[in-house]
Each structure stands twice: as C-alpha cells, then as structure tokens.
Amino acid sequence: MDQQQAQRLNEAATRFADALAESYRIIYEQASQAQERQAQLAREFSDQVLENLREHSESGRAASEALANQVRRQQEAGREVAQASVDAYVEFLDAAFSRYRAGAQTGRPSSSR
DSSP: OOHHHHHHHHHHHHHHHHHHHHHHHHHHHHHHHHHHHHHHHHHHHHHHHHHHHHHHHHHHHHHHHHHHHHHHHHHHHHHHHHHHHHHHHHHHHHHHHHHHHHHHHHTSOGGGO
C-alpha cells in the first residue's frame, strides 16, 4: 500500500468516524429532547389531575354544604310544624276546659252547647 492510498484510507476513516460521531450526537440530542417532552407531558398530566381533584373536592364540599343547609331548613320547618301543632293542641285543650268550666259553673254539661 503506497502513501497515497494510506492517506485516502485515513481520510475515509476520519470521515466515517466524524459521520458516526455526528449520528450519535443527533441520536443523543433527539433522545434528550424526547425525555424533556415526556417530562413536560408528565408535569402537565400531574397538574391536570391535581386540578381535577381540586375541582371535584370543591364540588363535593359545595354539595355537602348545600345538603347541610337543606337539612337545617328541614329541621327548622319540622320544629315550626311541631310548635304549631303543640300551640293548636294547647288552644284546643284550653277551649275544652273553658267550656267545661263554663258548663260546670252554670250546671249544664258542656256537650249541650
């Protein structure tokens, strides 16, 4: 092998090595970019999941408050109905005893009125 052939072989080997190095550089760069994109997607996914959980939590809290308010209103309405029933019964008994007393004072039974 003469000097010129050796020179061409060295140049070809150098070009091949440079091309191989450039290929590896491109592959590593693309892998790095892909990893960065995956990390970004993972962050976005996690952020979206957290936001959804916050929204559902807030919605659940609001529904619980609405239900608690409804229960309070129902309890208050129940107390009002019970108080009105007691008041009506007391009035009924008061009227019945008043008629009884009036009948007892006049000597007539209250049923004749």
